[in-house]
Amino acid sequence: MTDKIRSAALRSVALAALAVAGNAVFAEGIEVTVVSGAVGNAVANFEALVAPWEEATGNTAVLVPMPASTTDQFGQYRLWLAAQNGDIDLYQTDVIWAPQLADHFVDLTAAAQEAGLIDANFPSIIESQTVDGRLVALPIFTDAPALYYRTDLLEKYDAEVPTTWDELTETAARIMDGERADGNADIWGFVFQGNAYEGLTCDALEWVKSWGGGQIVEADGTISINNPNAAAALEMAAGWVGTISPEGVLAYMEEESRGVWQTGNSVFMRNWPYAYLLGNGDDSAVKGLFDVAPLPAGPGPDGASAATLGGWNIAVSRYSPRQEAAISLAIYMGSAEAQKQRAINEGNLPTIQSLYEDADVLEANPYMARWQDVFLNAVPRPSAPVGADYNEVSTLFFTAVHSVISGSSDANTALAGLQDDLEDLLED
């Protein structure tokens, strides 16, 4: 009995010694952990994505998948970073997080400069991740939403691709009614992200901005949300729920709306570019039957098409004990090679300018050739003017919007209350 224990103990000591020696001598075999939200096929593609880096360096990259809700991810990441957790080396960060988490990340300027990534990227995207002169996260893909529409159904009903929200509402209702009369009971007109979370902030910001209702908090810090255009935009969206959109949209995030769309049960969908390749996958009911267009515009002279700027970046934790390997993986994930792989396999928009002329990328995602303008003119969420309060500002906004679209409040009351709450929050 004691012999057994002793030999087991000896064995583990020997193993530990071997591991330490291995690290010291070869400086490889390091395990770098990357934490990221799990949306689309990002988890499935991760192995293939990092394989070239693993081969070149002899290290391994491990993905820690997180919930799809960005609000939940942010809470967890801030907790880990505030506690100076050294287990996670790389964080995949939303474009809006840079100002809030900057202090916890390593400055990547020098490494990115050396790899030529600063010049290769779109300057505005690099700028969005630069805080006080430090590049705190390296862009790995950008995001600007699209209006997905069913080419077959639009053709069948002789409808144009809608360029205003009114046209969208009208076309969606007409096609939905027609299809239902033909016995397709499950068809809906329009699906979007209506759950109370960060995604609703993005969707609603587009409605409000496209109606000329401002961007919640303007760049100079003015709280602008309580205005008639914003109220009208929200009333419009409230009118969709239960008519052209299923009531369940009030609980949908990206993946739930894609579920309805990709099974062929919606005429239109508002979603990010990742849904393009998945919709053309072999298991998709809408394969080859859809295309994308910029989101519709609001009415009147103030009306314009607005797209919320999304995008994800990779940041290196200051508390990582494996910083050298972590930075090398970050540089790889931001490189043209990795971004091209992502664009082809996951349908993500690259942040490297030259990839928009790359034949392979454009063959997989033909629409990307016309998407540069969309994301370069995209509207940012107010993360810069509100700083550390962004999460609460966003929560107040999407809670108010949710109360309007779920019918428990009217837009004027909700926005007046929101204005007060925001003033309360931001005055100190």
Add this chain to the structure above:
Amino acid sequence: MSSHPAAVQARAGISLQQQRARAAFWFLAPMLVMLAFVAAWPLLRSITLSFSNASADTIFNGNWDWAGWKNYVEARPRADGSIRWRGVLVDPKWWNAVWNTVRFSVMSVALETILGLLVALVLNAEFRGRALVRAAVLVPWAIPTIVSAKMWGWMLNDQYGIINDMLLQLHLIAQPIAWTARPDTAMIAVLIVDVWKTTPFMALLILAGLQMVPRDMYEAARLDGIHPMRVFWRVTLPLVRPAIMVAVIFRLLDALRIFDLIYVLTPRSEGTITMSVISFQNIREFGKYAEGSAQSSILFLIIAVFVVLYIWVGKVNLTGEGGR
């Protein structure tokens, strides 16, 4: 040289009673230490933080300051001379969460007690395969809440959920219902899942009480030809009352701090957000440790008041001594 008992006692310095108490203390000590560590210390820390201005950035490095009662209530003069009240105690969002929690607790515990009692009466009867049924009834209770909440979330889904499908097939509804999304059905959805999950727990506790009822009382009632309903109201119910009261208090404590079910099933819905969820949201999503701690402290107080009231009004005997 008389060895009088009193003399022996005087020599030892303690009575038998004291000896027993001392021994009991040493047996209890490990548990008291444990409780101090896992219950008292976190509670004191919450209360401490609720009087501070700690945030996600300062909580770990200790750079926070005292803020007095500011997190609870604060009168803030504004530029125009008016006064605006701030703090948890005047926050309508907090009181909405309190109302949701109380509403949920009362309804779920009432439903679970009635259903639990019915299930317990059935399980107490003699029938073939009783052991199997007893085990089967416990299954929902054995499933972790996170798992059952997610499972029910899918079952209640408006597009592919089986509940809507069944209701549609039975022609009870014409359109699928988005149970968790609509403000008017979100609380119903949460109640359905909680009742499904927790009724077995109530049934089990009440069943234990039922088995303590002496069989000969039923025998006597039957010989006297008393109607079974009368037997239930006059014999069974009074005798299992102590068991029910204890079961209810356990459930009430659980229900008042409900978190996981709502967090998974209807996150951030104003119609179902509870005290625990709003406190979690403040701490975790907004990084406002001080405000979240103030809410936890009030949550603790509210639960304490509920329990004291309940024990006092119901004259519950928690010691298990005496009684009937």
